[in-house]
Amino acid sequence: MEDYHARYAGRLRLDRRVMPESQAIHLLEGRLAEQEVELARLRTEVRALKEELARAQASRDLGASSSSQPARGDLADRLQDALDRAQAWVQKLEEQAQEVGAERWTMAAAMEELKDERSTMKGRLLEAREREREAEMARAWISADYET
Numbered sequence: 001m002e003d004y005h006a007r008y009a010g011r012l013r014l015d016r017r018v019m020p021e022s023q024a025i026h027l028l029e030g031r032l033a034e035q036e037v038e039l040a041r042l043r044t045e046v047r048a049l050k051e052e053l054a055r056a057q058a059s060r061d062l063g064a065s066s067s068s069q070p071a072r073g074d075l076a077d078r079l080q081d082a083l084d085r086a087q088a089w090v091q092k093l094e095e096q097a098q099e100v101g102a103e104r105w106t107m108a109a110a111m112e113e114l115k116d117e118r119s120t121m122k123g124r125l126l127e128a129r130e131r132e133r134e135a136e137m138a139r140a141w142i143s144a145d146y147e148t
Contacts, residue, residue, distance in 0.1 A: 025107050032100045035093050042090045049083040 056076040 022111070025104060025111070028100055028104045028107070032097060032104065035097045035100065039090060039093045039097065042086055042093065046083060046086045046090060049079055049086060053079040053083060 053076060056079060060076065
């Protein structure tokens with residue numbers, strides 16, 4: 001069982017002496033929740049930037065004066081750059097959320113396998129104890145028969 005556990009602990013970069021799997025899962029769930037909040041915030045920011053960009057482009061398209069047009073174009077460029085950066089950050093967070101979710105699923109599956117193996121080992125231990133009791137009783141009967 002230790003070999004089995006060590007194999008999963010190594011694969012999941014966990015050391016049982018440092019952090020139990022259940023605690024690691026709680027930490028991953030917390031990280032995932034934080035990333036979801038950040039993702040929602042960034043999506044709101046992206047939406048606001050898109051709206052601002054649309055307003056700037058609409059203003060420019062409506063025929064703003066030629067003196068103000070370069071400033072509007074510059075604003076639109078800055079907004080587009082900010083929007084691109086925000087979208088890249090959203091994409092990165094979504095990828096991280098998927099990775100954390102996959103890691104959490106893997107850890108949960110490993111824990112379930114460990115629980116199943118523990119149950120199997122418990123059953124085998126109970127069977128061994130029962131056989132030991134039966135053998136002890138058989139020895140006592142043999143001893144009693146031998147004495148009579």
